[in-house]
Amino acid sequence: MKPFREMTKAELLEQKDELERAFGVVKEKKLSLDMSRGKPSVAQLEMGMGLMDALNSSSSMKTATGTDTRNYGLVDGIPEAKQLMADMIQTKPENVIVCGNASLPIMFDMVSRSMTHGVVGATPWCKLEKVKFLCPAPGYDRHFAITQYFGIEMITIPMTPQGPDMALVEELVSKDAAVKGIWCVPKYSNPQGYTYSDETVRRFAALKPAAEDFRIFWDNAYAVHDLYEDRADHLLDILSECEKAGNPDMVYEFVSTSKVSFAGSGIAAVASSRANLEWIKKSMSVQTIGYDKINQLRHVAYFKDIQGIRAQMMRHANILRPKFEAVLRVLEDELGGLGIGEWTKPNGGYFISFDAMEGCAKEIVAKCKEAGVVLTGAGATFPYGKDPKDSNIRIAPSFPTPEEMAQATDLFVLCVKLVSVNKLLESM
C-alpha cells in the first residue's frame, strides 16, 4: 500500500469505508483487554512462586550478621539484601538502603521530604516560591504525578534515542536555581525503551547545577530487564560517574524487584552517596522502625545472588519477547511505509512507544476503547497529561496473553489507520 499522504481523496474515502467496515466487525467481537499498564503477566508471576517456599517455619530467620529479621530494627535493610540490590545496579552495598515493597514510595518520600525538610540542610522546597523539575518526555506518568501532586512546575525535555536532550538539560540546570530535579528512567526508558548513552550519563554526572540541592532522580526500574541475551543495552553506573566528576551527592538511584519477583510484594532500594544516605536515614528513622526484613530475607533466600536474578529475568524474557515481537511484526506488516506512525524497537523494558500523526493519539486510544481495548491514556506520557503534539501512545505488551496481544494489536493498527485517514480527509 502506498503512503496515506500520497493518496487522493477518493482513495482515502475508499480506505475509510473499508476500515470502518473492518472496525465494525472487530467491535462485534466485544473484546475486553487491558493494555494500559506495564503489569507482569500471570505466566511471569507463576515463575516466581518458588519465592513462597524460600522461607518456611523451620528457616533460620537471622541475617548473616545475626540480626533476627522477625523483630524491630535495622532501618536501612539487611546486609545481604543490600548486596543483592547493589549488584542489580553495579554499585557497592554501602551505597544502598533497602526499603519496602516498591520504589515508587521511596521516590515519593524523597520529594515529600525535600518539600518539608529540604535536601541535606538546604531550604525546604515548600518555603521556596518556585520549584521546578525537568521531565524528559515521553516519560513515566507516575513520576509526573508525584511532582504535580507537590505543585512542582514540570518542564518537558525532548527525548532522543541517546537519552534526554542534554544541551537543554545543561542549560536549564546551570542557569536556573529553581530547577531542583530531573526524572530519569535511564535504561529501557518508559515508554520508549531507550537506554542513555555513555556520553549522556557522563554529561549528567558533569552537570553544574545552579542549585546546590539539585538532584537527579535516576529510576533504574529496568536495570535487569533485557529481552535478548545477546543484545542487552549497557548503562554506565551513574553513582561512580558522579563521584569521578566531583558531584558525588547529585544523584538518587532507585531499583526494585517489582518486575523481577512480584509486583507490589518485591523489595526496593535507594542508592546514593554517604552524605545523602545519612540525611535520608535521619528522616527514615522517624518514619519507620524498619521495613519488612523478612521479605528482604525471602528474596535473598530465593534468588541467592545476582546470577539468580539474571536467570529469572531470562525466563521472563522468554515470555515477554514473543509478545514484543508479535506487536512489532503487526506494526511493521500493517503500518510499515504508510507514513502514519513510528515506533520504537527496544531491547528490554516493558513498553513500545508509538508516535501517531500529530493530533491523532487521543482519537486512536478512544477508538481502541470503543472496541474493548484499553490503552494507557493518550497524553499520560507527558507532564500534566498533555502531549503537545497529541501523538504519543504507550503500548504495554506484558500483561495480555500472546493471543490477546495479537487481537489487540490488530485492532490498534486498524484504529491508527482509520483515525489517520479521517485526519487526512479533514485537512483536504
Next chain:
Amino acid sequence: MKPFREMTKAELLEQKDELERAFGVVKEKKLSLDMSRGKPSVAQLEMGMGLMDALNSSSSMKTATGTDTRNYGLVDGIPEAKQLMADMIQTKPENVIVCGNASLPIMFDMVSRSMTHGVVGATPWCKLEKVKFLCPAPGYDRHFAITQYFGIEMITIPMTPQGPDMALVEELVSKDAAVKGIWCVPKYSNPQGYTYSDETVRRFAALKPAAEDFRIFWDNAYAVHDLYEDRADHLLDILSECEKAGNPDMVYEFVSTSKVSFAGSGIAAVASSRANLEWIKKSMSVQTIGYDKINQLRHVAYFKDIQGIRAQMMRHANILRPKFEAVLRVLEDELGGLGIGEWTKPNGGYFISFDAMEGCAKEIVAKCKEAGVVLTGAGATFPYGKDPKDSNIRIAPSFPTPEEMAQATDLFVLCVKLVSVNKLLESM
C-alpha cells in the same frame, strides 16, 4: 523497712553504704541486657512461625474477589485483610485501608500529608504560622518524634488512670485553632498501660474543636494485647462514638499486627470516616501502586479471623504475663512502702510505668546502664524528651527472658534505692 523519708541521716548513710556494696557486686556480674524497647521476645516470634507456611508455591494467590495479590493494584488493601483489621478494633471493613508493614509510617504519612496538602481541603499546615499537638504524657516517644520532626509545637497533657486530663483537652481544643491534633494510645497506653474510660472516649467524641482540621490520632496499638483472659480492659469504639456525636471525621485510628505476627513484617491499617479515607486514598494513589498484598493474604491465611488472632494473643500472654508479674513482685517486695517510687499494674500492653522521686529518673537510668542494663532513656516518654519532674521511667519486660528480667529488676530496684538515698541526703 520504713519509708526512706522518715529515716535519719545516719540511717540513710547506713543504707547508702549497704546499697553501694550491693551495686558493686552486681556490677561485677557484667550484665548486658537491653530493656529499652517494647520488642517481642524470641519465644513470641517463634509462635508466629506458622505464618511462614501459610502460603506456599501451590497456594492460590487470589483474594476472595478474584484479584491476583501478586500483581499491581488495590491500593487500599485486600477485602479479607480489611475484615481482619476491622475486627481487631471492632469497626466495619469499609472504614479501613490496609497498608504496609507497620502503623508508624501510616501516622508519619498522615502528618506529612497534612503538612504539605492539609486535611481534606484545609490549608496545608506548612503554610500556617503555628501548628500544635496535644501530647498526653507519659506517652510514646515515636509519636513525639514525628511531631517534633515536623516542627509542630507539643503541649503536654497530664495522664490519669482514666486517660488524658479531658478538661484541659476540651479547653485547649475548643479555644485554640492552632491545635490540630492529639496523640492517643487509648488501650493499655504506652507506657502506663491505662485504658481510656468510656467517659473519656465519649468526651473525645464530643469535642468541639476550634480548628475544622483537628484530628485525633488514635493509635490503638494494643487493641488485642491483653495479659489476662479474665480481666481484659474494654475500650469503646471511637469511630462509632464520633459518628453518634456528629463528629464522624474527627478521628484517624491505627492498628497493626506488629506485636501479633512479626515486628516489622506485620500488616497495618488506618480506619476513619469515608470522607477522610477518600482524601487519604487520593494521595496514597500518588505515593504507591499498592502495599504488599501477599503479606496481607499471608496474614489472613494464617490467622483466618479475629478468633485466630485472639488465640495467638493468649499464647503470647502466657509468655508475657510471668515477666510482668515478676517485675511487679520485685517492685512490691523491694520498694513497697518505702515512698520512693510508684508504678502501674496494667492488664495488657507492653509496659510498666515507674515514677521515681522527682529529679531521680535520669540518675537511675544512668546507674542501671553503668551496671549493664539499658532502659528507655529517662525523659523519652515526654515531648522533646524532657520530663519536667525527671521522674518517669518506662519498663519494657517483653524482650528479656524471665531470668534476665529478674536480674534486671533486682538491679533496677537497687538503683532506685541508691539514687533516692543520695537524693534525700543531698537535701539534708
